[in-house]
């Protein structure tokens with residue numbers, strides 16, 4: 001069901017019914033008490049729908065999949081010019097908030113506790129648009145984390161966009177594209193080894209062991225390694241940083257992932273195969289490939305601690321980049337977080353970044369399209385609402401960056417569980433993430 005809704009969004013966009021709302025500020029007196037109405041528009045004829053959206057009484061509208069949400073004055077509602085299957089009226093009671101958007105990763109969400117208090121306008125797996133009394137909004141905002149994010153719903157920004165319908169600038173690709181030799185078996189060995197540490201929880205011993213192991217792997221590739229230490233409260237924590245040479249003064253791209261894991265038994269049992277041995281293995285495999293090229297010096301590889309306890313490793317690392325003056329040398333960053341789960345074909349992924357980094361992600365979309373084997377070609381969906389992973393500190397520092405993540409994470413019931421194991425990993429997905437990333441980065445580095 002969730003998947004079907006996503007596809008319908010794409011269909012609407014293909015039909016030219018984009019999600020941009022009517023810009024209606026001039027007919028929107030602020031003191032009017034508003035109502036939000038939701039229409040099921042699956043069967044509505046497009047021209048009738050268009051007329052309705054243009055109705056003077058419709059203050060603004062937003063279309064998601066087969067639902068149309070309109071805002072109107074409570075006492076001055078538009079007539080419905082077509083036969084609708086179902087209309088739900090979600091009146092803005094005085095104490096109700098404006099629509100908010102909640103985003104989640106994983107099954108549990110703080111929203112679940114407030115089911116009786118909230119009015120759901122739209123729900124699709126990872127996204128819920130709803131209204132609630134302000135005290136609920138305030139309660140929920142205090143529960144924001146890496147796994148739950150709340151924001152006022154900005155109707156002008158589509159929830160998700162199929163990259164097929166994204167207007168992106170043309171990318172200059174080399175006549176002979178870089179051919180990345182991705183070794184799936186090696187990725188498998190990396191993931192299994194990382195799972196073998198039992199836990200890589202930042203505050204458990206296993207984390208340090210995995211960091212030392214990863215450092216040794218980078219050294220085997222002929223890379224220099226720095227253990228970047230930072231303090232988290234009274235604890236010493238460490239990120240693993242690798243590059244051909246740290247003395248090279250040139251600019252570089254960063255490929256990163258968080259090495260730590262979590263589960264309800266984080267101290268002893270947090271295998272984190274998908275989250276995020278898969279991404280860490282992806283970084284190691286990208287390092288294998290890129291370190292053998294002539295542009296090896298232009299890439300830095302970083303594995304972070306502390307993601308699951310609040311993006312601490314990446315936050316400390318970006319701070320360090322600023323302090324050392326290296327930040328201005330970072331041309332762009334790719335963050336792998338959960339790149340190994342894909343149950344239903346086609347292979348699918350989600351890019352999360354800000355809209356102003358469209359040009360940067362265009363390189364990766366273009367590299368994905370170059371896949372000639374259709375069974376491996378990656379479907380890419382884009383969200384311009386980034387949150388909850390190590391891309392955030394980079395974005396805050398205004399570095400072009402995106403989160404590269406599987407698009408089926410909602411269906412992964414092992415997320416943050418002791419059952420997040422290698423047996424559920426889709427190696428083909430990991431391999432394609434690495435191929436797309438290394439190929440796009442090589443193409444960009446060759447043009448500098």
Ligand SMILES: [Zn+2]
Pocket residue numbers: 258275276307337338
């Ligand atoms: Zn993660």
